[in-house]
Amino acid sequence: MKTEQPNYYPSNHPPDDFAEADRAAGFEVGADFERFDQRNDMFSRAFWDDGVQSKEALAFFRSHADRPASRQADGFTQKDYALRNAAWAVADDYADRNKANGLREGFQDPQEPRYPPAEQKLKIDDPAAMTLEIKRVAHFFGAHMAGVTALDPRWLYATRTEVRSFEPKPNDLPDGLTNVIVMGHGMDYDLVNAYPSALAGAAVGMGYSGEATTVAQLSQYIRNLGYQAVGSMNDTALVIPMAIQAGLGEYGRNQMVITKDYGPRVRFSKIFTDMPLAHDQPKPFGVTEFCNVCRRCADACPPKALPFGPPEVGRANRSAIKGVKKWTADCEKCFGFWVKMKSDCAICMRVCPFNKDFRKPIMRLARRLAGTRLRRLMLWLDIKLGYGKRIAPNKWWNP
């Protein structure tokens, strides 16, 4: 593990010392790279961009609130919506805590600290040992995985979004936050297999609600030890590249971090801190090579929002980051489909051959196969054996 901290500084033009980090993570970042503006993500654009804003888009958001209009189709009944929306309740409660002050914690703004850092700072002689301990505490507070990386300012949003006006506002962080603890919350296997449906969205709600509490607890733990800690969910920075840099997984064609224990079924959150910690390294296990030959997500995507070809620089629209060579979705098509369905969609998560219950030895064997030159065989078997098929939501209710 590396313990020295690279001298990263916020800039739209990354200095040369990113080169090594990018090699390890498999990133290709061009000279035309620009930090991403949060107001360009689809969830923000739905509120300010005439090209995206619509009555239907607002209905999509509203359907997550109290009285969803039940569609009486399997997966879209009152019970399905009830479960999904209730699963979100904790994340929503945190998001609304400081609504009166124009904050949307966990989504457009980091969590407000419960208490400031203790005056007494715990002496840390061995950052590597402290890192192991922090990861153990993260698990104690409900995270399913945790990794640490240096704060790479390229992934910080260029600006945050002011949720009342949807105008940009500064993405301020305290000085000295050199490290990021990235955490993952695994999602329910059976629910994800019920995508697309309102019921399946309960897995997302549970992920976000779990994040909200783990981030609140772990960030307060760090502050109780005298260090700064800014707890963050979807706000403040792109978590995907950070999760990869922190060794939690590899980037997939479906735009997701494919993790070893939960495949693509993970919600990520992060804590920015000045606590001295050792850094994890990216840990590839064959995902890139697998995605090169597999197009199951792209094939299965109803609005054809996912790429079929190799990673590319370039973007379909302003919701994609500029200057990074990668598989990039057309988020307008993706979100457009959500709005039409009045529900989120993650078919690309469901059909991914890495979407398995890896507690089972046979599935771990399949994962190992996927990481070898026999990956095409694994893919063939995966399809042949019927993995990735939708499970009727009704089955979740009546197991």
Added chain:
Amino acid sequence: MKTEQPNYYPSNHPPDDFAEADRAAGFEVGADFERFDQRNDMFSRAFWDDGVQSKEALAFFRSHADRPASRQADGFTQKDYALRNAAWAVADDYADRNKANGLREGFQDPQEPRYPPAEQKLKIDDPAAMTLEIKRVAHFFGAHMAGVTALDPRWLYATRTEVRSFEPKPNDLPDGLTNVIVMGHGMDYDLVNAYPSALAGAAVGMGYSGEATTVAQLSQYIRNLGYQAVGSMNDTALVIPMAIQAGLGEYGRNQMVITKDYGPRVRFSKIFTDMPLAHDQPKPFGVTEFCNVCRRCADACPPKALPFGPPEVGRANRSAIKGVKKWTADCEKCFGFWVKMKSDCAICMRVCPFNKDFRKPIMRLARRLAGTRLRRLMLWLDIKLGYGKRIAPNKWWNP
């Protein structure tokens, strides 16, 4: 399971139809029974009762906040306090949500509903099937156990406590809440074995934080189905008799509900609802008979706050309920010890022979033995084999 609802009504003098419920639960409630006033519990008295209030008592509460004074003894270092207080963060965040309105949600007031009940009411033809489903959803939202009972108004607090003045205020509930869903969150076995220590209190904090989120989610789920649901933790009613009536365990000499899966290591919460549900029955498994011959908790209690004799009517002070024949602690002595330690204490939970890791088959065998006439043998073995001994908190940090 019983599905008809007894015609319970709030009264200080329970009607005759409690008799059957009390026989099943093993309760002996006398004619002089009076509902308990929440302001008589020690946590309230510390703020208004001259006999309890002290600088030290306030310091106890303060030590749960941001900057605990580290005592540098094993189990009381900055890390121990940091973990305990961070574990509480979510319960505290919920408690403080409506502080400005004089509420302390989950402790002196029930949780404010996120959204009111949906206008459309789910049709429930089979309350027994619905009950099984509600229990499954409770588990999905993080409860480790759940049971249902008729709302027995004797356990409702006679009054709530106004947290600004510590004066009594009405304990109002909406009409028609005939059922109670009681939930339990199991506590970490290793942490409980580290009692007494600040570290061990992290198990309590996790319990309360878990309760806060499960109650928020499950009560919103029920409201999303069109029914009323009032989410409650320590507020509104005594949960111990409700947990017993709901079949979650038996009452022990240590004042705790002894559950089958977690022994005494459980925090309980509840949801009051008008959803038609089937009722569980008390499920004794030999605890009463065991506690009759076992005095480990009473022996181990440093301030000797626990009774050595058989269940009795009568009370040491106003913090005990009136007119119930049961094992009753002297809460003034108990809380006085907490204040002296500047930390909570649950030695009586640690030394209880039912404090076992029942995931292990051998421990389930011991539990079965404890429920037979060989209970004295089990007790002898339990002591002989060294169960109930304190584990150094340092061991938790360095497993």
